Amino acid sequence: MKRILIVGAGYAGAVHARLLADAGYKVHVIDKRPHIAGNAYDRVDENGVRLHVYGPHLFHSKNKNVIGWIKQFGDFVPYTHKVRALLPDGQEVPLPINLDTVNAVFGTSFETAEEVQAHLRKVSLPIAEPANAAEYLYANIGKDLTDLFFRPYTKKMWGFDLEDMEAAVVKRIPLRFDRTDTYFADDEIQMMPRDGYVAVFEALFAHPGITVSLNTAFSKDMLADYDFCFNSMPIDEYFGAALGELPYRSLRFHHRTVEGVPEQDWSVTNFTDTGKFTRETAWHVLPHHLVEDTGRHTRTKEEPCDYRDNNMERYYPVKTADGRYVALYEKYKVLAASEPKMQFIGRCGTYQYLDMDQVINQSLISAEKWLAAQKATA
Ligand SMILES: Cc1cc2nc3c(=O)[nH]c(=O)nc-3n(C[C@H](O)[C@H](O)[C@H](O)COP(=O)(O)OP(=O)(O)OC[C@H]3O[C@@H](n4cnc5c(N)ncnc54)[C@H](O)[C@@H]3O)c2cc1C
Known part of the structure; x- marks a missing residue:
């Protein structure tokens, strides 16, 4: 019987754990945090509102295989995600940019998609081969919309100008x-877990072949007790940042309690100003997120920062136009290939921004491939 260590109780770890346990392996999942579910972790706060502790997580996917697989582990309810952007004049307009957004910004009264397209063609700049995010946007929506909706937001979010970002x-x-x-x-299919993400992870881990140890950080001496390790810790951290650090953007969350529970159909408001916050979530708008009616609700603003300024909480891999960090990751990948009994998985193990459906999909493929290889060599 092979013993498997899985580092990280987020989606990557949980999907690998479940598939391997279903195939008869004994799996030990560790996580340094005091909870399961990784960055999808949610809890009900003092206002009776379910909030996602590491930022709003909306489940959306075109992948029917992923949807079908994850639905085995919880009840999901349909949800349609809407976002508004707050303009300097106080208007709240639809985002992504649509016909009404264009009318609000340009003071036009277009009624058809053709009129909007013609207008955008008129204001777009003739850039045949955009070399970065700014040029891509200028070529598609022109300067006014780019500088209003994308320039300050990008600077706040990434700490870079649009010119320094990959298209x-x-x-x-x-x-x-x-x-x-x-x-x-x-x-895309959009849905949210009726009882929250933690309930889904509890079901994923509910298998006699799986044990989970929380508050347990990985150390290399653990490996002696296992035949193989799937590792979702940051790959550069595993190698002691020997080749340099792989940087991430992080977020600080600012919660506030608001009296009353207003009806609105969008849960997230993006800020177009140059202040420090990018967006705010009204949690009660998400289905089944008003768990107890206290007459109050919670709103959470996000303040992006470097991960070094937020307890090394790694959220978004930094993608620059010159691709220097992707190149650095590739060097770590070469180092990782020299670890025969380990595979790096998930967002920080593979230094990619992955949505939940993508990480589930990659993990299903990776676990099945590994199981097939074991069978072939048995
Ligand atoms: C702000 C934000 C919003 C998001 N919104 C969405 C969304 O709306 N929709 C969507 O589909 N996706 C969203 N995502 C992406 C989603 O969070 C990821 O797809 C998912 O978390 C990836 O799972 P993972 O297992 O790879 O990583 P994680 O969830 O980060 O899990 C990795 C786990 O490994 C643990 N770990 C790390 N190092 C060690 C160590 N040394 N020892 C032990 N344990 C360790 C960590 O504590 C963590 O729990 C969002 C992400 C962020 C940051």
């Missing part, structure tokens, strides 16, 4: 020409 960072933000005011693409 890929903004390419994944959709652009609408009609009145659609939902955040995610139309072909």
Whole structure:
């Protein structure tokens, strides 16, 4: 019987743990934090509101296999995510940019997608091959919308100017020409766990082959007791930052209690100003997040910062236009290949920003591949 160590009780660790335990392996999951669920961890606060401790987590995916797999471990309810941007004049307009956003910014009264597209073509700059995020946006939506919705936000979020960012960072933000005011693409399934993410993780770990130890940080001497390790700790940390640090942006969360429980259909408001906050979440808008009616609700603002200024809490890998950190990660990957009994997994193990569905998908593929290789050599 092979004994497996899994570092990290987030999605990457939990999916590997479950597949290996289902295949008959004895799996020990450790996490240095006092809770399971990794960055998807949620709890109910003193206002009776469920909040996601590491920022709002909206489950959305086009991958039916992932949706079907995760639904085995909890009840999920449909949810349509909407975001508004607060403009300097106090208007709250739909984000991603749509027909109504364009009308609010330019004082126009377009009625059709064709009119909006024609207007954007008129204000766009002729840049055939955009070399960075600024050029990509200028070429697609022009200077006014770029400098209002993206320039201050990006500077606050990443600490970089748009010119220093890869176009890929903004390419994944959709652009609408009609009145659609939902955040995610139309072909995505959007859903939220009825009883929160922790309940889903409890179900994932509820297997006689899995034991979970919290408040337990990885150390290399643990490896002697196991035949293989799937590791979702930061790959540079494992190697003592021997080649240099892989930087991350982090977030400080500022919660506030507000009297009353107002009805609104968007949960997240983005700030377009140059202040320190990027966005605010009204948790009660998310389905089943008003767990107890206290007559109050909670709102949480996010203040981006360097991870060194937030207890080394790693949230978003830093992607620069010159790709220097991706290149550094590639060097760590070469080092990692010399560890025959270990595989790095997940967001920090592979230095990628991964949505929940992506990390589940990658983990299902990785665990199945590993199991197939064991069978082949048995
Ligand atoms: C602010 C924010 C908002 C997000 N919003 C969304 C969203 O709306 N929708 C979406 O799909 N995705 C969202 N995500 C992404 C989502 O959080 C990730 O997809 C998911 O957390 C990745 O899972 P993971 O297991 O790779 O990493 P994690 O969830 O980070 O889990 C890794 C675990 O490893 C543990 N660990 C690290 N080092 C050690 C060590 N040395 N010893 C022991 N344990 C260790 C950590 O404590 C952690 O619990 C968001 C992420 C952030 C940061």
